[in-house]
Amino acid sequence: MxxxxxxxxxxxxxxxxxxxxxxxxxxxTSRLQLVGREDxxxxxxxxxxxxxxxxxxxEVAPLIDVALHPDxxxxxxxxxxxxxxxxxxxxxxxxxLAAHNVEVFRAYADALARxxxxxxxxxxxxxPVELGVAVFAERLGRHRVIGMGAWLDTLRFxxxxxxxxxxxxxxxxxxxTGQHGTEIVPLWSTVRVHGMDADELATRLAQLRGxxxxxxxxxxxxxxxxxxxxxxxxxxxxxxxxxxGCPPDVRAAxxxxxxxxxxxxxxxxxxxxxxxxxxxxxDGRDIVVAGQVRLDGEHKLSTVVGVPVVLTPSGWTKxxxxxxxxxxxxRLTEAAERIDEGLRPWTSA
Ligand SMILES: NC(=O)c1ccc[n+]([C@@H]2O[C@H](COP(=O)([O-])OP(=O)(O)OC[C@H]3O[C@@H](n4cnc5c(N)ncnc54)[C@H](O)[C@@H]3O)[C@@H](O)[C@H]2O)c1
Numbered sequence: 001m002x003x004x005x006x007x008x009x010x011x012x013x014x015x016x017x018x019x020x021x022x023x024x025x026x027x028x029t030s031r032l033q034l035v036g037r038e039d040x041x042x043x044x045x046x047x048x049x050x051x052x053x054x055x056x057x058x059e060v061a062p063l064i065d066v067a068l069h070p071d072x073x074x075x076x077x078x079x080x081x082x083x084x085x086x087x088x089x090x091x092x093x094x095x096x097l098a099a100h101n102v103e104v105f106r107a108y109a110d111a112l113a114r115x116x117x118x119x120x121x122x123x124x125x126x127x128p129v130e131l132g133v134a135v136f137a138e139r140l141g142r143h144r145v146i147g148m149g150a151w152l153d154t155l156r157f158x159x160x161x162x163x164x165x166x167x168x169x170x171x172x173x174x175x176x177t178g179q180h181g182t183e184i185v186p187l188w189s190t191v192r193v194h195g196m197d198a199d200e201l202a203t204r205l206a207q208l209r210g211x212x213x214x215x216x217x218x219x220x221x222x223x224x225x226x227x228x229x230x231x232x233x234x235x236x237x238x239x240x241x242x243x244x245g246c247p248p249d250v251r252a253a254x255x256x257x258x259x260x261x262x263x264x265x266x267x268x269x270x271x272x273x274x275x276x277x278x279x280x281x282x283d284g285r286d287i288v289v290a291g292q293v294r295l296d297g298e299h300k301l302s303t304v305v306g307v308p309v310v311l312t313p314s315g316w317t318k319x320x321x322x323x324x325x326x327x328x329x330x331r332l333t334e335a336a337e338r339i340d341e342g343l344r345p346w347t348s349a
Pocket of ligand 1: 006008009010011012013035042083085125127128265266270
């Protein structure tokens with residue numbers, strides 16, 4: 001199966017190409033398409049990136065080609081990583097970002113609807129990821145489109161829980177739902193740790209979480225964000241230390257925010273989580289991941305929101321979400337309402 005990276009020469013796009021080839025997720029018998037735009041600097045850089053990848057990985061590299069127009073996009077799995085980035089310091093960004101990136105989403109979604117095989121699976125990386133999913137799902141059908149933000153949020157939450165418990169991330173399961181970024185809804189009720197029985201797990205998680213609930217989570221994040229803004233300006237190291245002292249769910253939301261603000265960006269982790277999803281689609285097995293998908297009544301929700309789903313080679317098939325704790329359910333419903341409101345100006349549904 002072939003893979004295309006829209007926005008291949010961006011920070012995430014480059015990481016994606018490197019990891020896909022280095023991890024041999026796209027085998028040497030398949031094709032990797034680097035998609036740039038003919039009227040931007042990526043037109044030149046895409047050819048250079050192709051050469052650089054072949055130089056580095058000739059023994060294992062797939063066939064790599066360059067496309068510079070949406071109508072040239074051809075692949076079984078299309079990763080959308082093109083467009084502008086959110087700048088964490090500025091507050092009015094989300095609408096501005098949406099106004100710009102919606103045009104990128106529409107251009108590629110329309111081209112795929114026009115020229116595609118009807119079976120491509122689209123993985124949206126670009127922000128606002130919920131908007132990207134909405135635009136592609138509207139044109140291609142909702143089951144063929146998944147956003148990767150909820151998977152990245154999930155991996156971060158698992159890592160923070162693992163760190164606090166002194167175990168490895170791969171021993172921890174559990175999911176993050178809601179809106180990608182600092183509006184996440186971490187589901188403590190779904191956390192399981194391999195090798196820990198139910199009683200021990202309940203005790204350890206209660207110690208970690210304390211009396212806090214999802215009802216107070218947004219206020220906690222606001223408070224930490226304020227303290228980080230005051231500290232990070234002069235001392236980034238101290239700001240990261242401040243995060244170290246927070247509970248795992250707060251760390252899962254705020255550490256990436258500070259990372260982005262520090263100028264380092266989050267390209268490596270974002271690409272790695274995306275490659276997981278590409279790998280799952282190419283692998284041919286049905287695997288449960290978290291992703292932003294357009295729901296149509298599942299879990300009583302009808303908008304684009306991050307939830308655990310079964311991912312297969314033809315897209316996502318079903319939502320895997322039992323009844324949640326009351327505070328989680330309420331927060332997820334709120335997040336879905338807020339997302340829906342944000343999508344309304346840009347979508348016809
Ligand atoms: N979902 C997540 O977890 C997550 C995490 C981090 C970043 N992001 C998002 O991913 C996107 C890319 O981030 P980045 O850091 O790589 O940005 P970047 O600025 O480094 O790269 C963006 C790339 O998009 C290209 N581009 C823009 N318009 C295009 C078009 N019409 N066709 C083809 N290419 C086009 C640019 O040439 C550039 O190469 C942003 O929207 C960012 O907010 C998502």
